[in-house]
């Protein structure tokens with residue numbers, strides 16, 4: 001349906017087409033597409049027994065079923081819509097509907113039922129029994145239970161009479177629309193029978209009357225006794241029927257009837273004059289002729305009857321009028337008579353020109369619908385006509401489904417129609433080339449179903465409040481496009497190729513239709529840019545069911561969406577394709593970033609901690625450190641390689657240690673280093689007896705390439721004071737600090753060092769040391785590193801390495817690695 005609809009004849013005019021009835025049934029019943037079973041036209045001879053229990057909508061039409069049995073319906077307690085038309089049904093087991101108490105819509109038309117079946121369905125709203133074979137309209141007594149029946153179709157080619165008690169069981173019902181007749185003439189109509197359904201508001205008669213026009217008059221008198229305001233007559237006068245008398249004279253005294261529709265009928269101009277005179281003298285407000293073959297049997301054409309009063313008729317609809325004589329009808333009309341006419345529709349009638357000043361001079365015409373003709377710019381605005389005072393009251397103009405091309409020209413012409421508010425140019429061949437200058441009074445424009453493209457926005461009036469650009473080949477919508485419409489409230493963009501709803505789109509927009517595009521998600525940000533929005537139609541888009549749609553699916557107030565949940569289906573990822581979005585479940589956790597972070601952070605920390613613990617438990621830190629030292633030593637070692645050769649040191653290293661640690665030094669250190677070919681100056685062994693210890697130290701240090709301290713708590717307590725002294729006396733040796741190597745036999749917290757050992761504190765804080773590992777495998781590594789160091793390393797490198805280690809291993813607890821801190 002066209003959401004645009006600026007054109008509607010009267011408020012309560014309902015174009016009840018069959019399709020609409022089905023749509024209504026569908027809309028009122030079905031809550032999910034998955035509950036729809038369409039088995040129409042599948043050559044089934046039986047209704048399948050394994051239908052989903054949840055089925056709400058079942059269409060089994062066009063299958064050779066012959067009979068409806070109970071079994072398949074036993075579990076269908078949710079069934080609300082059942083359609084079984086054209087199935088050759090002769091019999092319906094009365095038990096079928098016992099199991100379907102929720103049925104609201106039942107269509108068993110066009111079958112071979114010989115009796116109207118018994119039905120007790122209190123919720124039934126729409127029942128179609130037309131096109132069957134029953135020979136009487138006698139309704140079963142059970143119809144008295146159809147308390148909510150609102151629409152009833154009855155019709156059989158075999159039912160040729162209406163008896164007085166036929167509709168007795170519906171006398172207390174709320175039936176408001178009856179469609180009756182099988183397209184065959186009735187032979188008898190008992191006066192008073194239809195009058196029993198007092199609640200009737202609309203009647204469609206599918207019965208021709210030619211022979212027995214008095215039956216028709218009786219029927220109208222009965223209709224007068226109901227609430228009927230709408231009367232539709234289908235093929236009321238058969239082709240080539242000689243109408244005698246004036247059967248519609250009765251209309252003049254039927255005060256309630258407001259709308260009369262004549263459908264599928266041959267009408268001669270002589271009959272037309274007679275008919276219209278009755279209408280003009282009646283209370284009828286709206287007259288519709290649809291699918292009429294019009295034949296001019298009066299030689300001087302059609303002359304409107306002249307009346308000396310103004311009539312109440314306000315709407316006139318001519319839809320699909322064929323001219324039997326293949327010539328333009330001659331119409332003589334006194335526009336003054338139609339002083340109350342405000343709605344005129346002439347459509348589907350191949351009109352290509354509008355007679356000058358005929359239509360345009362209707363004094364109160366507010367709506368003109370010339371859709372579905374073959375009009376062009378020059379047909380609607382013929383150059384021979386003056387356009388000065390045209391359409392004095394026209395507010396809505398539909399030129400839909402014609403052959404208009406030139407938007408610029410049309411925009412110019414609308415300046416003449418001073419009150420025109422809305423213009424419908426949908427389904428034309430509009431071409432955009434020249435700039436358009438629109439009058440200020442046009443606030444509503446439809447250009448839907450034209451091949452326009454993204455540039456269309458720059459051809460529109462800034463005064464527009466409603467714009468319909470459905471199906472106009474738009475591929476992208478930008479904020480800038482809408483900036484020029486400060487008053488825009490309604491925008492219809494259905495059936496385009498738009499992928500994204502931009503943010504900050506429009507502060508004024510109240511209604512946005514963007515269904516059937518390529519939108520994959522509707523974001524919170526997009527809707528935040530539409531603060532006034534009350535209606536968003538966004539169904540039938542290829543939605544991605546992921547976190548992108550999480551907000552839309554969970555947080556958005558669905559009262560905004562008229563088409564939720566039916567038209568919202570997941571498209572991707574493939575695992576959920578075709579799943580109704582309303583049934584897609586995702587956890588809040590997995591989609592909300594702050595929640596994720598809130599959970600992920602502790603988890604990550606736990607994992608890191610666990611890894612660290614494992615790493616530490618396996619002495620990963622130590623190995624890493626040693627590997628690091630080794631790599632650095634090797635890399636920079638090459639540069640230093642010649643140093644040893646070029647100097648004249650007696651020893652590779654001077655080793656200083658405490659007596660307490662002599663066992664270790666003698667059993668491990670000395671063999672390991674001397675075994676590698678290094679020469680050592682050892683404190684106890686090589687010190688010259690009698691010499692002051694500091695002199696000994698100086699001698700040894702000066703004769704050695706490196707000085708190796710085996711640090712333990714003992715060493716610190718008993719030996720180090722000498723070295724503090726040594727360093728105090730030989731400040732110059734500070735430059736050689738690089739040659740100092742420390743081995744830590746046991747952990748020595750820096751803080752525990754006596755404050756006076758400033759040098760040691762500083763050295764240990766700045767310089768590297770090797771820890772003696774307890775683990776034997778690690779000891780191998782230790783020796784390799786130590787030897788390398790004594791041979792080549794420069795302490796500056798080692799210092800850098802130590803600093804780096806300190807920074808990269810910051811997770812190591814204090815007490816375990818105090819000197820790094």
Ligand SMILES: *[C@@H]1O[C@H](CO)[C@@H](O)[C@H](O)[C@H]1NC(C)=O
Nearest residue numbers: 018019021022085107109128
């Ligand atoms: C029932 O089905 C027939 C055949 O499809 C259709 O023409 C008719 O309009 C349907 N009745 C209603 C009330 O929709």
Ligand SMILES: *[C@@H]1O[C@H](CO)[C@@H](O)[C@H](O)[C@H]1NC(C)=O
Nearest residue numbers: 026036037038039040041059
């Ligand atoms: C059911 O299927 C038939 C033919 O397959 C189709 O014409 C009809 O529109 C479908 N009905 C619905 C409600 O989808």
Ligand SMILES: *[C@@H]1O[C@H](CO)[C@@H](O)[C@H](O)[C@H]1NC(C)=O
Nearest residue numbers: 041042043044045046063064
């Ligand atoms: C329908 O089924 C019958 C047999 O059950 C078969 O003879 C017939 O050819 C089928 N018709 C179609 C259109 O498939």
Ligand SMILES: *[C@@H]1O[C@H](CO)[C@@H](O)[C@H](O)[C@H]1NC(C)=O
Nearest residue numbers: 122123124125146147148149
């Ligand atoms: C009939 O329908 C109306 C709404 O259409 C509902 O309020 C009412 O309860 C229904 N009556 C019965 C008997 O179901």
Ligand SMILES: *[C@@H]1O[C@H](CO)[C@@H](O)[C@H](O)[C@H]1NC(C)=O
Nearest residue numbers: 220221224225250253254255
């Ligand atoms: C229709 O009913 C009104 C009273 O409501 C009455 O005056 C009028 O004569 C009736 N017309 C016919 C044709 O029965």
Ligand SMILES: *[C@@H]1O[C@H](CO)[C@@H](O)[C@H](O)[C@H]1NC(C)=O
Nearest residue numbers: 237240241242243268271297
């Ligand atoms: C219309 O006029 C033709 C003759 O011109 C006549 O044969 C036919 O019966 C008339 N039909 C009606 C409905 O008056």
Ligand SMILES: *[C@@H]1O[C@H](CO)[C@@H](O)[C@H](O)[C@H]1NC(C)=O
Nearest residue numbers: 210238239240241242243244
């Ligand atoms: C209609 O009337 C004309 C003469 O007025 C007559 O020739 C013709 O046979 C009649 N047609 C029918 C269907 O009665």
Ligand SMILES: *[C@@H]1O[C@H](CO)[C@@H](O)[C@H](O)[C@H]1NC(C)=O
Nearest residue numbers: 235263264265266291292293
């Ligand atoms: C139009 O009316 C004729 C009878 O006058 C009928 O045969 C035809 O089916 C109708 N067309 C439509 C689309 O209803």
Ligand SMILES: *[C@@H]1O[C@H](CO)[C@@H](O)[C@H](O)[C@H]1NC(C)=O
Nearest residue numbers: 277281305306307308309310
């Ligand atoms: C016009 O109205 C007058 C009284 O208002 C009436 O006497 C006369 O018959 C009417 N003429 C017609 C053609 O209805």
Ligand SMILES: *[C@@H]1O[C@H](CO)[C@@H](O)[C@H](O)[C@H]1NC(C)=O
Nearest residue numbers: 534555556557558559560561
């Ligand atoms: C959704 O919006 C409607 C109308 O705007 C309001 O009545 C309703 O309470 C809202 N629902 C929720 C869950 O916020």
